[in-house]
Amino acid sequence: NRMWRNIELDQVPQEFNWDGVTWGWNTVDQLEQPVGIKYSAMTFSKVPGEHRLYFAASDYANATASPKIYRLDNANSTPVPNAVDISISDITGFAWIHDIAVNPNNSDELIVVATNYNIIGLYHSTDAGATWTAIEGNLADGPTLGDGKGPSLRSAVILPVGNTTRYLVGTSAGLYSTLYLNGSSTVWNQEAADVVGNVVVESMTSRTADNYVAIGTHGRGVFVGTAKAVVGVKQIDGLPTDYTLSQNYPNPFNPSTKIRYSVPLASNVSLKIYNSNGEEVAEVLNKYLPAGTFEADWNGTNQSGIKVASGVYFYTLRAGDFVQTKKMVMLK
Incomplete structure (x- = not known):
């Protein structure tokens, strides 16, 4: 329930130490959460000069409490500014915010992945969390959206590729992607079904330099690949x-x-x-x-x-x- 910050990483001594290094690490007191509330996800903007941080926390002591999501602008400032609450009002009751993905070229665009039974677990924002749109679409996989019969959602990546943007979601039944977000009508396609299969995709990362994607699975190790642009579509x-x-x-x-x-x-x-x-x-x-x-x-x-x-x-x-x-x- 406590957050630490280091703005002196370039000054950390390079010598090897079994006990680790404490150089430059300080707690951010105003972001400390009450007992029972734990941080569950954190990500940051890669846009140069923005220093924007997104993070989420869930209350394990209260099964009816909704998760909290925050945006911290100018996270490198001293003193640390106050975080803005950008929680999703449609997520009512307990849910675990499993992942937050940010567009590396546009920190206003992000995806939040929430996990629990009988909830809509995938939300998208293009205004830094001021408003949210549910994008679970066909991943709900039931007669009604969010009926809990689809796979659980674990991770997400937003990857600009050429003149398009590819959205990837890791689930308990494999890797899915789409080029077009259309709210609750979003269509997700399974990727690499013959290689990755229906394995749990617990985490993902990517880089824009070469469209490289790496996914961490449960029990089957790490898979890597390259996202291809749909040429000029x-x-x-x-x-x-x-x-x-x-x-x-x-x-x-x-x-x-x-x-x-x-x-x-x-x-x-x-x-x-x-x-x-x-x-x-x-x-x-x-x-x-x-x-x-x-x-x-x-x-x-x-x-x-x-x-x-x-x-x-x-x-x-x-x-x-x-x-x-x-x-x-x-x-x-």
Whole structure:
């Protein structure tokens, strides 16, 4: 129930000491919690110069007390400023705040992961915790949202990749991700099901330099991978009523072209490029997407990132029972 701070880490002596080092560590008295309340999660902004800290605490002595979430701005200041209470009012009764994830490029965006039975356990904020939106979506996995029949939620990561943002959630039944947050209608897709499987994903970390992701599991060790950008895919406002695949533009093209398509229902969607021999050249997209209109860029490269030869190519959209193919021409 006590928080410690060190703003002199660059001055800590480098010699080895079995007893550890106490240099520079001081308690932050105004953040000390009453007996029975324990800190459960903590994270900080990686945006240079912000010094923003998010943390959470739960009351183990009171089964009806809701968890508390705080934001501490200018956490490097002396004296330490007061923390702002940004608790989620929709979480009533005891819950364990298992993780807090912050966008490394935007400290106003964060995800909170809460764990307990019969609660909605996943919330998103884009205004530093002033307001919250439930984003558990299909992870609730029951006839009604939050009925407790879905997997328990353990960890989260917000990872900017290219011109998109990938949201990852570790659960008691594997790793899930999405590119589009849509409140209670958010669609989460299982990642690496053939490698990670349905194992408990207890913790996660990532880095933006190379989109590297590492997950810590219960009983199966650590898995690592690289998050790939969905090349130039963006969602267009408005909900369509029909499946459509538009002609690419420009056409002919060099070096890249845009392909717009619409799906009126959430479904598995694939967009693939083929050469004139019917051989698959590139897979632009293969994901479960929410209903919407999307636009994808193809940069004229194959799966290995090598520029393809000039000529005639075909692109095929598959979504549900809908299949359509159109022709395009690449010039050199």
